[in-house]
Amino acid sequence: MSTPYAKLPAWADYGLIPLINLSIAFVVAGFVVMLVGENPFRAAVILVEGAFGKGTGIAFTLFYATTFIFTGLSVAVAAHCSLFNIGTEGQAYIGGLGIALVCLSFDSVLPWWVIFPIAIVAAAAFGALWGLIPAYLQAKRGSHIVITTIMFNFIAASVMVYLLVGALKPAGSQAPQTRNFLAGAELPKLNWVIELFGAKIRSAPLNICFLLALVMAFLVWLLIWRTRLGYEMRTYGHSPKAARYAGISETRIIITAMMISGALAGMMALNPVMGDQHNVAIDFVSGAGYVGIAVALMGRLHPVGIVLAAILFGMLYQGGAELAFEMPAISRDMIVIIQGLVILFAGALEHMFRPYIQTLFASLSPKSVGMQTVKGTGA
Amino acid sequence: MAQAAIELIGIDKSFGAVRANRDINLEVARGTIHGIVGENGAGKSTLMSILYGFYQADSGEIRVGGKPVSIHTSNDAIALGIGMVHQHFMLVDNFTVLENIILGAESDALLKKSIAKARSELERLEREYGLEVDPDAIIEELPVGLQQRVEILKALYRGAEILILDEPTGVLTPAEADHLFRILKQLKEQGKTIVLITHKLREIMAITDTVSVMRQGTMVATRVTKETTVGELAELMVGRRVLLRVEKGESEAGAIKLSVKNLTVKDSRGVTMVDDVSFDVRGGEIVGIAGVAGNGQSELLEAISGIRHAVSGEVMLEGKPIDLTGKADPGELRDRGLAHVPEDRHHVGLVLAFEENENSILGYHDDERYLKGPFLNVDAIMADAKDKIEKYDIRPGNPRLKTANFSGGNQQKIVLAREMEQDPGVLIVGQPTRGVDVGAIEFIHKRLIAMRDQGKAVLVVSVELDEIRSLSDRILVMFAGRVVGERGPDATEGELGLLMAGVEHQEAAQ
Numbered sequence: 001m002s003t004p005y006a007k008l009p010a011w012a013d014y015g016l017i018p019l020i021n022l023s024i025a026f027v028v029a030g031f032v033v034m035l036v037g038e039n040p041f042r043a044a045v046i047l048v049e050g051a052f053g054k055g056t057g058i059a060f061t062l063f064y065a066t067t068f069i070f071t072g073l074s075v076a077v078a079a080h081c082s083l084f085n086i087g088t089e090g091q092a093y094i095g096g097l098g099i100a101l102v103c104l105s106f107d108s109v110l111p112w113w114v115i116f117p118i119a120i121v122a123a124a125a126f127g128a129l130w131g132l133i134p135a136y137l138q139a140k141r142g143s144h145i146v147i148t149t150i151m152f153n154f155i156a157a158s159v160m161v162y163l164l165v166g167a168l169k170p171a172g173s174q175a176p177q178t179r180n181f182l183a184g185a186e187l188p189k190l191n192w193v194i195e196l197f198g199a200k201i202r203s204a205p206l207n208i209c210f211l212l213a214l215v216m217a218f219l220v221w222l223l224i225w226r227t228r229l230g231y232e233m234r235t236y237g238h239s240p241k242a243a244r245y246a247g248i249s250e251t252r253i254i255i256t257a258m259m260i261s262g263a264l265a266g267m268m269a270l271n272p273v274m275g276d277q278h279n280v281a282i283d284f285v286s287g288a289g290y291v292g293i294a295v296a297l298m299g300r301l302h303p304v305g306i307v308l309a310a311i312l313f314g315m316l317y318q319g320g321a322e323l324a325f326e327m328p329a330i331s332r333d334m335i336v337i338i339q340g341l342v343i344l345f346a347g348a349l350e351h352m353f354r355p356y357i358q359t360l361f362a363s364l365s366p367k368s369v370g371m372q373t374v375k376g377t378g379a
Numbered sequence: 380m381a382q383a384a385i386e387l388i389g390i391d392k393s394f395g396a397v398r399a400n401r402d403i404n405l406e407v408a409r410g411t412i413h414g415i416v417g418e419n420g421a422g423k424s425t426l427m428s429i430l431y432g433f434y435q436a437d438s439g440e441i442r443v444g445g446k447p448v449s450i451h452t453s454n455d456a457i458a459l460g461i462g463m464v465h466q467h468f469m470l471v472d473n474f475t476v477l478e479n480i481i482l483g484a485e486s487d488a489l490l491k492k493s494i495a496k497a498r499s500e501l502e503r504l505e506r507e508y509g510l511e512v513d514p515d516a517i518i519e520e521l522p523v524g525l526q527q528r529v530e531i532l533k534a535l536y537r538g539a540e541i542l543i544l545d546e547p548t549g550v551l552t553p554a555e556a557d558h559l560f561r562i563l564k565q566l567k568e569q570g571k572t573i574v575l576i577t578h579k580l581r582e583i584m585a586i587t588d589t590v591s592v593m594r595q596g597t598m599v600a601t602r603v604t605k606e607t608t609v610g611e612l613a614e615l616m617v618g619r620r621v622l623l624r625v626e627k628g629e630s631e632a633g634a635i636k637l638s639v640k641n642l643t644v645k646d647s648r649g650v651t652m653v654d655d656v657s658f659d660v661r662g663g664e665i666v667g668i669a670g671v672a673g674n675g676q677s678e679l680l681e682a683i684s685g686i687r688h689a690v691s692g693e694v695m696l697e698g699k700p701i702d703l704t705g706k707a708d709p710g711e712l713r714d715r716g717l718a719h720v721p722e723d724r725h726h727v728g729l730v731l732a733f734e735e736n737e738n739s740i741l742g743y744h745d746d747e748r749y750l751k752g753p754f755l756n757v758d759a760i761m762a763d764a765k766d767k768i769e770k771y772d773i774r775p776g777n778p779r780l781k782t783a784n785f786s787g788g789n790q791q792k793i794v795l796a797r798e799m800e801q802d803p804g805v806l807i808v809g810q811p812t813r814g815v816d817v818g819a820i821e822f823i824h825k826r827l828i829a830m831r832d833q834g835k836a837v838l839v840v841s842v843e844l845d846e847i848r849s850l851s852d853r854i855l856v857m858f859a860g861r862v863v864g865e866r867g868p869d870a871t872e873g874e875l876g877l878l879m880a881g882v883e884h885q886e887a888a889q
Contacts, residue, residue: 222754226754226755226757227753227754227755228744228745228750228753228754228755229753231737231744231755232744234730234733235730235733235741238730238731238732238733239726239727239730241723241726241727242726242727242728242729242730242741244686244709244727245684245686245709245719245721245727245728245741245742246709246710246741246742246744247708247709247710247711247712247713247742247745248710249708
């Protein structure tokens with residue numbers, strides 16, 4: 001009997017299967033569009049054009065993608081240690097608190113390029129701290145990380161509401177948000193890069209956090225595949241027994257992995273808070289943490305895949321907004337359905353078509369699935 | 380002559396290249412208790428799984444009550460009146476006894492009628508066979524012996540005329556086992572046919588009418604229990620195989636390197652697995668621990684290597700104690716010169732999803748040689764892996780290949796290469812050649828002897844008696860958690876087999 005997920009050539013594994021999953025998701029989404037009486041092909045064109053057609057669209061797509069890269073990386077780092085961090089949402093939210101404290105304290109005295117590094121550290125530290133508690137409970141008390149991180153999302157939401165209607169709200173304001181930051185806490189935009197290519201941008205929030213996200217993607221790759229810590233995390237992730245045998249402390253590795261994961265989640269807040277809104281408002285994360293789970297799964301927990309998947313979801317966000325605007329029958333909720341379908345097919349049903357593709361490959365070219373590679377060479 | 384309840388004719392079954400059963404013929408007479416003995420891996424469970432519909436035989440015929448039948452699922456088996464009590468119970472822990480009994484035999488959606496019917500039926504069965512269990516007790520609150528009784532009731536409830544019990548006493552205390560035997564005898568008197576699979580000869584002698592011996596997938600003999608002896612069965616079980624003897628000189632035992640004193644280890648259920656074990660291993664000798672699997676050898680190895688918590692006792696490595704509280708750092712023990720080749724290379728000794736080179740540093744990834752600051756020194760790791768591939772003839776010789784894609788023998792070589800090349804003072808090895816092809820066995824044995832000749836202390840645990848005999852300078856036999864005897868390398872298989880089966884030496888000498 002073959003193992004359930006046997007070998008396929010790398011290009012099929014990382015290219016073909018995600019592509020098929022994505023196509024199916026769009027086909028099903030097309031039927032949904034038909035159901036509400038719109039032309040699915042026109043809808044697809046509007047979606048893609050909205051995301052990539054104009055400079056502004058591209059900038060928005062990449063802005064959203066930036067957010068998803070951070071949350072996707074966060075989920076992936078924990079997943080490499082076989083920890084399912086569903087708390088990215090709350091860790092990002094609390095990361096925003098760290099940023100708020102830094103920005104509100106220093107925005108009148110320091111320039112952005114001094115505040116930014118401090119804010120990065122604060123965002124990471126606050127996010128890490130929010131990941132630490134569930135990690136500690138998992139490592140020491142065996143409380144399941146999935147449950148505790150979900151609960152911590154709610155706790156984070158409550159804490160932030162409490163602060164945003166209280167201590168952090170300027171006196172006299174009726175909005176549950178901090179005061180707007182001064183220019184010292186505003187991050188430079190990157191729109192000019194897109195304009196270099198001749199596109200026009202009216203106003204878009206794409207900022208240097210995008211570059212930070214790419215740097216973090218590289219650092220995560222380095223961490224997972226090139227450091228001792230990453231090696232230990234992967235060992236534990238694949239086999240806790242082997243980790244025990246190898247002298248890797250379960251407590252230490254769980255806590256470290258979750259803190260790194262939380263730090264990446266916390267850094268996500270930099271993008272909307274310092275790059276776009278220039279304040280911390282209630283519910284500014286708005287589900288990006290959960291999208292990160294889909295992004296990480298779709299990107300196969302690899303930073304390159306995560307960046308690509310994040311851009312895809314950025315496209316769905318941006319193009320979806322255009323679609324809702326252009327086609328009155330398609331509401332904002334429809335977009336969520338489409339995103340849900342992508343998550344369903346690319347994440348949950350990731351392996352649905354795999355057996356068929358495997359059979360196909362096996363019949364077309366037995367060698368490509370490794371059928372006669374290593375056997376028979378036993379010493 | 381009683382009529383045959385089951386006949387198996389020419390049963391063959393292969394798993395890949397392994398022939399688990401070859402040309403098996405077996406006849407079990409109605410109303411008898413028939414024992415099937417054999418070492419682990421002899422093919423007993425496979426044979427019974429075929430009879431119960433878990434596997435399909437590649438060829439051969441099964442007859443139940445004289446009629447040829449085909450059994451594709453366990454439902455077919457149940458319909459034919461065959462019931463099985465598995466070694467690991469198939470019970471729902473948080474259900475009551477009654478709920479477990481009707482599971483899969485519910486006759487209506489609301490269960491009310493099923494339960495009422497089951498209750499009266501169960502009461503009848505309990506009366507008839509003396510199998511008292513409270514129908515409303517929750518399974519997880521029952522002791523193991525009673526859980527097993529529920530399994531038996533389950534089979535009887537489904538109308539089983541033929542009961543197969545797979546290693547039924549493995550989890551029982553001696554008193555519970557005695558009680559089970561009384562029940563089985565009673566069932567026999569009621570006309571049921573019982574097939575008892577075990578590797579414990581004492582049980583065979585105590586309860587069966589006839590006994591069949593399996594070895595390496597074949598049925599080597601069937602005897603009337605009264606007319607055979609434990610000695611004969613032991614000999615049939617281990618057989619007079621051609622020995623894989625390795626050339627080796629006299630051992631020159633030096634100073635004590637590993638010393639175990641009064642070590643006691645319990646498992647998670649609180650059952651004593653290692654019971655007051657003491658021994659020494661000197662530099663320049665191989666000490667082999669023989670025993671049927673499950674007699675505490677695994678727990679012993681894990682305790683010594685710092686992975687498992689020990690209740691009491693002392694282990695000294697090169698004269699200094701090892702932390703037995705379960706908090707020992709296996710990494711620190713490695714630094715002190717203890718290398719460990721674990722029994723379970725798939726989950727413990729290797730990470731199968733890793734590339735070969737990544738596994739070649741598992742446990743030694745803290746070593747400065749493999750690091751550049753916090754980073755892995757990929758060049759050094761690759762060079763090191765290639766070096767080991769060369770020295771240990773690991774094939775295919777590609778350090779970037781996923782470990783899962785290597786054969787069992789080559790996987791074991793990856794582990795051995797890693798542990799031996801660290802030049803440890805003490806090497807402990809669990810099942811050095813389990814699932815390893817013949818060519819690699821010889822290579823591994825030679826390496827182990829070379830380690831000994833370099834003055835290392837080597838402790839080998841194996842269920843392969845041949846291996847123990849050909850490698851060891853001294854042989855310890857473990858049974859039920861205790862070391863029941865020590866023999867020289869010239870001990871006969873029969874002698875060791877009896878010790879392994881828990882028969883006292885005095886009896887064996889008769």
